Amino acid sequence: MIKNLLPFFQKKNILFSLLIICLILATLFFVSFSKAEKKQKNHTKTDLSNKIKKTSEKAHAFFDAGKYDSAYFYFNKTQLLCDPKEDYADAYVGSLNYIVEILQRYGNFYEAEATLIKAFPYLDKTSSKKYAINAYTFMAFNYFYTYNNEKALYYHRKALKTAISTFRKARILSEIAFVYVQQKKFQEAKDILEPISKCKIADKITPSNTNLVRSGILYNLALSYIGLGNHKEQALKCLDESLELTIPYNNDFELIANYFGYYLYYSKYYNPELKKFYAEKSYHAAKRAKSAGNEIDRLADLLKMDKAEKAKKYWEIYTRKNDSLYLSRKTAKNQFADVIYDSKKDKEENFELKNQKAERELQLQRQKNRSYISYVVISLSLFIILFLIFYITTKGKREKNDIILKSEMRISQKLHNELNSNIYETLLFVQDHNLENQDNKEKLLDSLNNIYSKTRNISRENSKVPTDERYLAILKEMISEYKTKDVNIILNGFDSVFWSKIDKNKKIILYRILQELLFNMKKSNSSSLVSIIVKEINKNLLISYTDNSNEIISENNILEKRLQNVENRIETIKGTFNFDSNSESGFKISFKFPI
Template structure:
């Protein structure tokens, strides 16, 4: 693209475009050399001669082929001529001409370029005879090789040469250059030829050449401006299309990434869901087993307590009654009465144990059964006060929890009777939207928490845990005993 821009005279645009190529060369010396040579050509045409030489020298260092190096060195010599550094140009061009490369590779086209430029440098230096011979030789080589475009430069150089010696020959060479340049549509060379014809100052034709020059110059300015605009639009449209394609590619990639993520999330969701189902199943099984264990432990503790009570309170008495019956004459009235009293006492205690562990009415008579159970612990020396029992909506509470409440209250009363020596017991019932609350207080002797008798209390804790409730005990020596029960509805 930079080359096309240079052909159309857009040298600033050419520099901009070729600079865009730099990121693509990836330190490839041959490509980098070609870019530097193109930058050198642009700066030469823009009369930035020092910059042009700098780029040409970089190109020389970058080219690996002798032909590439030779081309850039020749370009440096041309810039030297433009700078009027003729001696430098001559030295450089002579060194190129003396190299065997030209003959060995049979590159007559390159030889004609160097011969023509060297002859022109000699001419500018004032060495006319040597100059003409080299420039004429170069023109003949170009004609023989049918290098029509190359011959334009030879005719222009010769026209300049003859402009100080023979104006007619100068015009002939300038016209030859003009005609070929017109045929090949090489505008810059046409303008250069017209400049020579105008400078030769033919009074009869001067106006014609001047008019042609200005018409051509105006035309080429318009054409090149249109080219610049058109080229800029093509680049813009190309960049826009490239950006849109890149945007579409990124959107496609994002969509694919989104779909992949969605697929991944679905897989993760399924895994997490399955994991949660398994975890929930394990937890349900665990808590069922735990509740079963608590229920088993509660039942076991109750059975153990009943067995201990039968053993401690009844077995010895039954043994003593048997021994009494065997050792005493039952025919005597007082002995018989004594035996009957002992048996009645045993029967009473059996009924008490049975009553403590009999079936609990959890229906409409639940509150009545609770009152009856608590009233059995009322004596002349002990007062049992129950408040707000009926204020709780017991119909909303399941039977298991009612049974647990009844057993816990019973065990509190047994514990109080055996250890507390209390003469006042207050049991207060209350409820909120979520729980049933029971506050137990007695004015017994209490004890240190570390020395609490744990059997009955452990039974209560096991029972309350089985229905996911809580029970807290509070006691100190001489300050009675308190228990606070909370059970979810």
């Protein structure tokens, strides 16, 4: 069947026509597929702006009221509505930032990190830099809370690089300095904070944040001064100004840090009474703010300095508060885990409904797409298979013909070179001599025998070389044919080699190399003794060939050109080739190859 198809495909115009048909089918498929994609995108790009806005407003209301479980639910619902996310990048990234803040309040830092990572691909698509800054800042806080200060600094620096306004940059620099303080790099923190503390930078978007941020800068600067020492007056001045800026806000949560700063200051510059005074003020501020974690920490500070009677009282409170905090956090985490689970479940249900609706509308189009794909795949496959059959068959025939032609030319040339003169001389001898004479008959027979021997040698040179257990015997037989009454050939080491473990191709090449060397020896007609030694050394087969011919190897010598073929054969089996061109006792050559 294939033979019948070949003449058909040998016509170039038929191949060209088939290729054009395949290209047309492929074009039709891609046009149809692009229409389906466009239709699917138009289907999903319905206007969800109002729905997203309403859900986001609910989320913010719950967040401001401190109902973080409900806020999480609606922020999560907002980000699920943002599909595709590129069209609602602000709402999507903003919701994720709030979700992260809630997760961090509950101490779920690993979930917070996974949530933030989802926001990063869309930071460049938001309308304001604040979304990216907040995302980087929350990631920095996340690493800070998990005691990875280097990563925290990395994301604070990314936020700093993204920030444009001076106020935002000052706030971020203050956060970086605070991390340095925790690392006890007080000098680095001081170098950052001193320049920005001298400037009163205002928040033009939310003016109420101005004094709070400045209070934080001065507080962090005071901590760096306390850590360095020898800055007693500067540290107290910063603490006083920070407290003065915080008091008008009537925010007990902010006052916890201010009073704690004084506690650290009077711990550094030993004043037990004031140290205790501010430890108690920080404790009562934490108590009013209902910050259980800070309340317990401040109780621990009081326990360190109070007398036994009061220490017992504080210890009872500390134990009760610690147990209560552990229980409430555990309960809150369990409740919050339910909220996360419900949100994920809601996400899966919404996604499933959207897919069902889209699949119903596009089912017919998808069926058409599958048909087009089938047509194109079948057409292309048929074309490729037939083309490969045609190409491989014609290439194989062409290569085979080239090899046959080259072999015939080589054999013809060799027959011409080696037998032409002998045949011509034999014919002349037959014409000029009486063949009835017994001596003439003898000479004619010798001449014919010589012609036969040369013909047989040429035939053997191009015949198949057996590589089985007969190889050694055939190799020796080939070598013995070059042995005459005038030429003695000595073989050494042939029987000690395990020929069965040598590769077939290497056996054939060794056979041809020795055949070629012996042929050159015989052609020179100047050797009376030939030595061939075979050794197996370190998984290599070493062959040394020596004869006592008087041929000299030089750059322009014919023998040099003949040996080029030997060298090429050796290189094909990754062997090495050496010959002694300065030998005065004859011709020497050695080569080796891996077994």
